[in-house]
Amino acid sequence: MSLRLLQRSSWSPHLRTLARTYTSSSRISPSRATRPAPSNPFAAATGGTLAGKSSSSNVPLIEDDARDWSRSFHGLSTEPFSEEVASKLLAPINPKDIEVKPDGLIYLPEIKYRRILNSAFGPGGWGLAPRSEHSVSSKTVSREYALVALGRFVSQARGEQDYFDPDGLATASEGCKSNALMRCCKDLGIASELWDPSFIRSFKAEHAAQVMTEHFTTQKRRMLWRRKDGRLEYPYKEL
Numbered sequence: 001m002s003l004r005l006l007q008r009s010s011w012s013p014h015l016r017t018l019a020r021t022y023t024s025s026s027r028i029s030p031s032r033a034t035r036p037a038p039s040n041p042f043a044a045a046t047g048g049t050l051a052g053k054s055s056s057s058n059v060p061l062i063e064d065d066a067r068d069w070s071r072s073f074h075g076l077s078t079e080p081f082s083e084e085v086a087s088k089l090l091a092p093i094n095p096k097d098i099e100v101k102p103d104g105l106i107y108l109p110e111i112k113y114r115r116i117l118n119s120a121f122g123p124g125g126w127g128l129a130p131r132s133e134h135s136v137s138s139k140t141v142s143r144e145y146a147l148v149a150l151g152r153f154v155s156q157a158r159g160e161q162d163y164f165d166p167d168g169l170a171t172a173s174e175g176c177k178s179n180a181l182m183r184c185c186k187d188l189g190i191a192s193e194l195w196d197p198s199f200i201r202s203f204k205a206e207h208a209a210q211v212m213t214e215h216f217t218t219q220k221r222r223m224l225w226r227r228k229d230g231r232l233e234y235p236y237k238e239l
Helices: 014-028 029-032 041-045 084-088 110-121 166-190 196-206
Strands: 126-130 139-147 152-162 207-214 223-227 236-238
Touching: 084 110, 110 126, 110 139, 110 166, 126 166, 139 166, 152 166, 196 207
Parallel strands: none
Antiparallel strands: 126 139, 139 152, 207 223, 207 236
């Protein structure tokens, strides 16, 4: 029965209380009825989640300014490095640091590249970012790496390393990373002399020697290279 059909004068005190409650609850302000729900400032700051957690998992969200260096080319050729950094990267290599392989190839040990990068950018100011998964064949492991310095993409190269036993894959993967580092450093001009034919000829004439050797096991003789101030290691002996 509708409350309007009853005479107000005949209402009991309890019925009057119910009527007032009913009337108050039915009077909803139009502005309140159409007003949107207040936004959550924490949700807005975290992309719809709280405390930096995903709504569907407990995995922390990636920071907005984080970069995926497996794909990013951020900072490539935006501006030169400072003169101070460039002078350390392009400094001439000390001839005492250059090594000679038995086949006559000259090279700078991998640790020397790291020291030059640490001197130029500071420890922690540079790093190698993998750009692919390891590619493993029956004899070789390779992987793409990017050199990143001061938050900028610098260069990319594929490193490779031979291995002879599956148990040596872990060591080969480290050698692969070091090989990629040396190749990336070419784009920064580090040890660029090592690819200059005229420098190679003059260095070998002054600091290297070709000597007759004999293999300890096979007794085969062949001419091999070494530094003038060094000696060949096992399994070769000089004659």
